[in-house]
Amino acid sequence: MTRDSTAAFAAFYRAEHGRLLRYFRTRVGRDEAPDLVQETFARLLRSGAFERMDNPQAYLTRSARNLLIDRARQQQQSQALIFPFDEGCDAPVYPEQTWRIEEADLRRAYGRALRAMSRRTRRVFMMHRMRRMTYMEIAKQLGIGDKGVQHHVSLALARIRRALAGWSVAG
Template sequence: MTAPGSTAVSFDAFYRAQHARVLGYFRRKAGRDAAPDLAQEVFTRLLRSGALERAECPEAYLTRIARNLLIDNARCKRPRPTAFYSLDEERDAVSCADQTWRIEAADLSHLYRRTVRAMPPKTRRVFLMRRVRRMSYKEIAASLGVSVATVDYHMVQALALCRAAVAAQW
């Protein structure tokens, strides 16, 4: 009969004695990046099996677990046959936006309209001249008799109001 905790002590000693060997094995077989994870998995499998105390040669049993783990990983990485299907234009065509997107777009449009109506008059005018009439900052400045910097200021204010309205809504 074994004393309580003796399995943990024996496993700890076995782990310390064999870890470097197992790690080196995996570095040669699987590479430096995968080696630590694979080594950890080998010792986890050994501990779960409970074979450390039953095996006549636990080092050989550990090596067998390591080989089996490499075989399992190779099976998982084996490329599967690729299936090719002909392109069906009707099935694979881009579908129109669904109803939810249309509703959200309409809600966003209403939000922008309310936000533009709530803007100060000069800011609203500059914003609409730029966004609706597609006028340049120079054209807006000439039309209103202000500097380009003033037009830029009002555009920044208008865009900040729009951003804040959207952020508050969603």
């Protein structure tokens, strides 16, 4: 900056300081207004365009308005609440009590389905599923054919499927 431009800027500063101070006081209050006035003039000086401007008052007013917008954005960002996610503390807790209740309900429905089967179908199914016996072993023990074992197991599975049709696995 030359000596003439420094003198011109100083004169401009003295002429516009009061107007800009009133502008900021009405918008942010008495305490913060002087700092914002200084920042606005500093922006104008840093731009290096003061000497080439046709209307520096309009530039100053626009710069003051932009400074208020920037300040509002910063305040809005600083007020945002950020809660860090901690895997150990914030991991979802599954409803174990609900699962136990559902398990008990499921077991009751399963038991009702078993009790509703004929005695032979229930016996074949239990031998196959609980004792882990093969169809051949069941057929030998009960004196029926493999096809008979398959028939009883498929009947039992169909009945259980119907009884538990409304259930789904939670999780």
